Amino acid sequence: MMDIGALRSEYKQGRLDRADLNPNPMAQFEQWFQQANTSQVIEVNAMQLATASSAGRPSLRTVLMKAFDQRGFVFYTNYNSQKAQEITANPQVSALFFWKELERQVEITGAVEKVNPSESLDYFLSRPRGSQLGAWVSQQSSTLVSRDVLEQKLAAMQQKFAQGAIPLPDFWGGFRIIPDTIEFWQGRPSRLHDRFEYRLDKHKNWDVARLSP
């Protein structure tokens, strides 16, 4: 068996200084996102999304961020999925981007709101037809007896929506994470990483603190 304990690499690519930080965390995020995108990070908009049931039991999955602006971070999903049910019971979530090629991570916490249906519709209409049908076909997170059942449902939906535009399902759309903390993490040698956390204070201003690695 390989020695997993011996797997380690030094993080030497960059550093993060307070003087480099944009006072606005969304502007800081935009800068890092663009750098990750131009650095050919694979699935640069994939984020790990943690939700928790009202009893405090966590669950985690990957989703694709499809928009961000001063309001927050948007992803799309099935409104009856496990994640959506947990969000309905407890809107507090955490999301994480790990851009390993840049030795960076960004961790977000906040509460989630549904995006308005017209925004979901705009995005839905921009998707390939196959993905639009996929949204109609899948009762996401429910158990399936077999793959065949899914394929039969797809065939039925293909017939039903053979002509014209495919409508937005009422059980599908976006959620926006409204951030209250955003942490930027840059790997450094000897595990002495740079971490800066933006936190909304009670006047809705962003405080920035350096955190211990």
Ligand SMILES: Cc1cc2nc3c(=O)[nH]c(=O)nc-3n(C[C@H](O)[C@H](O)[C@H](O)COP(=O)(O)O)c2cc1C
């Ligand atoms: C790279 C990647 C991107 C994904 N993007 C999404 C997404 O944008 N929306 C979504 O609902 N599921 C997405 N998934 C699937 C989810 O990880 C998950 O399996 C699904 O949403 C059901 O999660 P839940 O049962 O916890 O609700 C993605 C999976 C991967 C690996």
